[in-house]
Amino acid sequence: MAKNEIPYKIYLNENEIPKQWYNLRADMKNKPAPLLNPGTLEPMKAEELEAVFCKELVQQELDNETKFFDIPQEIQDFYKMYRPSPTVRAYCLEKALGSPAHIYYKFEGNNTSGSHKLNSAIAQAYYAKKQGLKGVTTETGAGQWGTALSMSCAYLGLDCRVYMVKISYEQKPGRKEVMRTYGANVTPSPSDTTNVGRAILEKFPGTNGSLGCAISEAVEYAVSHEGYRYVLGSVLNQVLLHQSVIGLEAKAALDKYGVKPDIIIGCAGGGSNLGGLIAPFMGEKLRGENDYRIIAVEPASCPSFTRGEYRYDFCDTGAVCPLAKMYTLGSQFIPSPNHAGGLRFHGMSSILSQLYHDGYMEARSVEQSKVFEAAEFFAKTEGLLPAPESSHAIRAAIDEALKCKETGEEKNILFGLTGTGYFDLSAYKSFNDGVMTDSIPTDEDIAASLAKLPKVDK
Amino acid sequence: MAKNEIPYKIYLNENEIPKQWYNLRADMKNKPAPLLNPGTLEPMKAEELEAVFCKELVQQELDNETKFFDIPQEIQDFYKMYRPSPTVRAYCLEKALGSPAHIYYKFEGNNTSGSHKLNSAIAQAYYAKKQGLKGVTTETGAGQWGTALSMSCAYLGLDCRVYMVKISYEQKPGRKEVMRTYGANVTPSPSDTTNVGRAILEKFPGTNGSLGCAISEAVEYAVSHEGYRYVLGSVLNQVLLHQSVIGLEAKAALDKYGVKPDIIIGCAGGGSNLGGLIAPFMGEKLRGENDYRIIAVEPASCPSFTRGEYRYDFCDTGAVCPLAKMYTLGSQFIPSPNHAGGLRFHGMSSILSQLYHDGYMEARSVEQSKVFEAAEFFAKTEGLLPAPESSHAIRAAIDEALKCKETGEEKNILFGLTGTGYFDLSAYKSFNDGVMTDSIPTDEDIAASLAKLPKVDK
Numbered sequence: 001m002a003k004n005e006i007p008y009k010i011y012l013n014e015n016e017i018p019k020q021w022y023n024l025r026a027d028m029k030n031k032p033a034p035l036l037n038p039g040t041l042e043p044m045k046a047e048e049l050e051a052v053f054c055k056e057l058v059q060q061e062l063d064n065e066t067k068f069f070d071i072p073q074e075i076q077d078f079y080k081m082y083r084p085s086p087t088v089r090a091y092c093l094e095k096a097l098g099s100p101a102h103i104y105y106k107f108e109g110n111n112t113s114g115s116h117k118l119n120s121a122i123a124q125a126y127y128a129k130k131q132g133l134k135g136v137t138t139e140t141g142a143g144q145w146g147t148a149l150s151m152s153c154a155y156l157g158l159d160c161r162v163y164m165v166k167i168s169y170e171q172k173p174g175r176k177e178v179m180r181t182y183g184a185n186v187t188p189s190p191s192d193t194t195n196v197g198r199a200i201l202e203k204f205p206g207t208n209g210s211l212g213c214a215i216s217e218a219v220e221y222a223v224s225h226e227g228y229r230y231v232l233g234s235v236l237n238q239v240l241l242h243q244s245v246i247g248l249e250a251k252a253a254l255d256k257y258g259v260k261p262d263i264i265i266g267c268a269g270g271g272s273n274l275g276g277l278i279a280p281f282m283g284e285k286l287r288g289e290n291d292y293r294i295i296a297v298e299p300a301s302c303p304s305f306t307r308g309e310y311r312y313d314f315c316d317t318g319a320v321c322p323l324a325k326m327y328t329l330g331s332q333f334i335p336s337p338n339h340a341g342g343l344r345f346h347g348m349s350s351i352l353s354q355l356y357h358d359g360y361m362e363a364r365s366v367e368q369s370k371v372f373e374a375a376e377f378f379a380k381t382e383g384l385l386p387a388p389e390s391s392h393a394i395r396a397a398i399d400e401a402l403k404c405k406e407t408g409e410e411k412n413i414l415f416g417l418t419g420t421g422y423f424d425l426s427a428y429k430s431f432n433d434g435v436m437t438d439s440i441p442t443d444e445d446i447a448a449s450l451a452k453l454p455k456v457d458k
Numbered sequence: 459m460a461k462n463e464i465p466y467k468i469y470l471n472e473n474e475i476p477k478q479w480y481n482l483r484a485d486m487k488n489k490p491a492p493l494l495n496p497g498t499l500e501p502m503k504a505e506e507l508e509a510v511f512c513k514e515l516v517q518q519e520l521d522n523e524t525k526f527f528d529i530p531q532e533i534q535d536f537y538k539m540y541r542p543s544p545t546v547r548a549y550c551l552e553k554a555l556g557s558p559a560h561i562y563y564k565f566e567g568n569n570t571s572g573s574h575k576l577n578s579a580i581a582q583a584y585y586a587k588k589q590g591l592k593g594v595t596t597e598t599g600a601g602q603w604g605t606a607l608s609m610s611c612a613y614l615g616l617d618c619r620v621y622m623v624k625i626s627y628e629q630k631p632g633r634k635e636v637m638r639t640y641g642a643n644v645t646p647s648p649s650d651t652t653n654v655g656r657a658i659l660e661k662f663p664g665t666n667g668s669l670g671c672a673i674s675e676a677v678e679y680a681v682s683h684e685g686y687r688y689v690l691g692s693v694l695n696q697v698l699l700h701q702s703v704i705g706l707e708a709k710a711a712l713d714k715y716g717v718k719p720d721i722i723i724g725c726a727g728g729g730s731n732l733g734g735l736i737a738p739f740m741g742e743k744l745r746g747e748n749d750y751r752i753i754a755v756e757p758a759s760c761p762s763f764t765r766g767e768y769r770y771d772f773c774d775t776g777a778v779c780p781l782a783k784m785y786t787l788g789s790q791f792i793p794s795p796n797h798a799g800g801l802r803f804h805g806m807s808s809i810l811s812q813l814y815h816d817g818y819m820e821a822r823s824v825e826q827s828k829v830f831e832a833a834e835f836f837a838k839t840e841g842l843l844p845a846p847e848s849s850h851a852i853r854a855a856i857d858e859a860l861k862c863k864e865t866g867e868e869k870n871i872l873f874g875l876t877g878t879g880y881f882d883l884s885a886y887k888s889f890n891d892g893v894m895t896d897s898i899p900t901d902e903d904i905a906a907s908l909a910k911l912p913k914v915d916k
Contacts, residue, residue: 008472008539013465014465014466078841080465080467081466081550081840092539112880118841151838151841154837155550155839173884173887174880177883177890178883181834181837181843376639379570380640380641382539383540383569383576384539384569385570422570422636422881423880425636426631428635428636428638432635432638432639
């Protein structure tokens with residue numbers, strides 16, 4: 001055994017996998033602002049949401065009070081195929097940094113979707129199946145979410161239709177092929193299978209597509225076909241609820257060894273992984289039981305927390321979705337190129353936005369060249385090739401550990417390693433070739449994007 | 459807990475990771491035949507082998523008597539980053555098959571090399587470092603071995619030169635990029651960095667390269683550069699020794715729950731994974747303590763066990779390596795196309811060849827379309843996309859489980875799942891597109907290949 005008898009990898013037993021999801025909203029004094037109907041500017045009602053989403057998921061979405069939701073047995077059984085995931089003590093990284101800090105990471109990449117997305121995909125697919133639906137639709141950019149949903153649907157025998165941003169469809173044939181192997185119907189977006197797709201194709205024949213357009217197509221297909229609903233892999237309250245398994249497991253693992261993290265770090269795109277990782281820790285902080293420093297790390301190319309505004313905005317570029325109150329760069333914002341496809345969303349989870357607004361967490365943005373520097377260092381010392389998204393958290397964890405080296409403090413740092421970089425090797429190539437560039441939006445870019453938004457006085 | 463209280467995944471504790479490798483040869487009455495010097499046809503002496511391989515590895519290679527070798531602490535520490543690997547009860551696969559069989563698999567794919575290769579790569583790199591060498595050279599086809607060696611060298615600060623078969627270099631840019639990220643020098647073979655490479659390029663300007671040629675280049679570079687040695691990822695006795703950690707862990711995990719496998723199945727290319735998985739079980743069988751049915755599964759396109767001859771042959775196409783006594787299709791044999799690049803070796807480990815010859819194990823060959831059928835079924839039910847190589851074992855495991863369904867027998871089946879298929883998606887694509895073909899060598903093909911070999915009367 002290593003020093004302190006803390007193993008390299010802390011695995012919980014199978015019967016310690018959480019049996020309930022934890023709803024952080026129940027412990028928030030200031031609840032996240034409700035979704036608004038873009039027509040009436042009134043809070044979306046359950047009936048309205050049920051045209052798009054499954055019934056039980058709508059209940060989870062709207063419920064700010066119930067503290068714990070039982071995880072259905074079928075989902076628990078599926079979790080057992082790839083959970084519990086390890087909480088890893090990064091001994092080799094600590095040694096390589098020469099830092100007295102104790103670094104831990106919760107690793108969610110040991111499943112074929114390559115990330116934490118599977119935790120919510122199986123839940124959303126399960127409720128669709130339970131409702132007697134034929135299938136679900138979704139969009140995917142980088143591909144982790146589409147893969148996770150394909151795997152879940154294959155397991156449950158549901159039809160799965162994925163609209164994949166055209167440029168990703170062409171540049172990531174491997175991702176597409178995994179989804180096809182799981183029986184999913186993968187369509188490059190924009191496509192001629194929907195009105196919105198056809199309209200865009202006519203207007204911009206050579207377009208590469210966008211996440212906003214893919215969302216619009218997936219929603220249109222779902223609402224216009226009997227027996228289909230739309231599902232989303234981040235941002236929504238229900239997704240953060242499902243992802244609480246990450247934090248619950250990480251906390252249980254650290255509690256076993258009496259370790260209390262001083263700093264908790266996660267990358268932030270739509271907020272699903274960060275919201276999941278911090279859930280039980282933030283709960284203690286909100287209840288005044290314990291204090292933790294919590295840091296969200298976002299790309300400098302898409303800095304919604306650090307340079308966006310806290311206001312109502314559309315969740316999609318096409319402006320077909322409800323309005324959410326969140327830190328946003330504006331739904332018309334086009335981020336400059338960044339290889340962390342999972343962090344290119346213009347907005348942020350309403351839950352995390354409220355918590356950040358109320359001062360319960362910090363945020364920082366980092367440039368991608370610094371992120372890949374950290375990714376390569378981590379790969380070499382910890383033997384694991386991280387996803388570009390996760391590497392934002394690695395960067396911040398290394399920076400905090402280096403501060404400890406200066407001060408001599410033995411802080412406990414926990415970060416979320418959401419996934420692996422096996423499908424991101426063109427990004428690594430540009431880093432290895434020394435041609436990776438950083439590009440940061442100007443204040444004018446952001447102001448112009450925000451100026452296009454409707455003013456909602458709520 | 460599930461029925462029988464056997465969890466989905468059995469993880470050993472960190473202190474249960476083997477601290478010694480088990481040398482199966484010590485328990486063999488008929489020892490594997492020695493490597494021969496191709497010039498003198500005399501057994502290779504340690505001094506001769508030390509020109510190519512590290513000193514301590516040569517000792518491991520030649521030692522047929524020492525039963526256990528201590529695993530150096532540095533290697534044990536590295537193992538802790540990705541081991542113990544789980545022994546998985548395939549509940550979902552059993553259910554989907556409707557078979558009373560209990561199916562277990564030892565999964566070695568949860569590390570960035572994507573396979574079991576890392577177990578031996580770190581050992582070989584360690585001994586090179588200990589000997590004070592500057593670096594090591596090797597060849598790689600599919601890329602797992604090259605990746606594993608790159609990771610190990612990065613960890614230890616050794617130079618790593620990988621000759622990658624040119625066609626793989628071009629078709630698998632992702633694999634190449636992982637190795638580059640780990641700091642390896644990856645050269646497409648044939649290249650102009652060696653005499654043998656230059657000669658081949660002059661003779662066949664447009665060649666795609668071959669594993670045989672890449673081996674010759676890697677060996678030439680090692681013997682002609684101060685401070686370098688050559689390392690190999692399969693076939694050799696030392697590799698099977700290191701890979702015994704697979705079987706030792708699997709057996710310890712099953713022993714914990716009182717499970718004795720009736721059938722043990724592994725895919726067989728050069729023999730590294732199969733030899734590692736079966737080691738402790740075969741040991742019991744050789745000592746008469748327990749009986750197990752052991753099945754090697756090879757591709758119908760490269761059937762060395764099932765259609766080859768047991769005789770002395772070169773380990774490489776270029777005929778620069780020593781002669782090994784093994785089941786072989788002839789070192790000039792060119793296998794018909796098969797996507798399981800890791801199983802295209804013309805020969806087989808001398809240890810496994812002797813055991814097969816002595817009747818201690820069975821072998822069967824399967825066609826690749828049947829293999830991918832099994833791979834897809836497994837991916838959908840167990841949530842894990844397997845490597846094409848591993849899927850040969852899955853095919854046989856499913857076939858045995860279906861026999862149990864007919865007879866009603868509750869047999870325990872254990873198979874080795876060596877790795878993941880994330881870099882094999884062009885193969886999955888050809889299966890998904892319905893254009894995958896099987897091709898099996900004729901008897902005449904094999905006879906013609908064997909006719910080219912020197913007759914060695916040993």
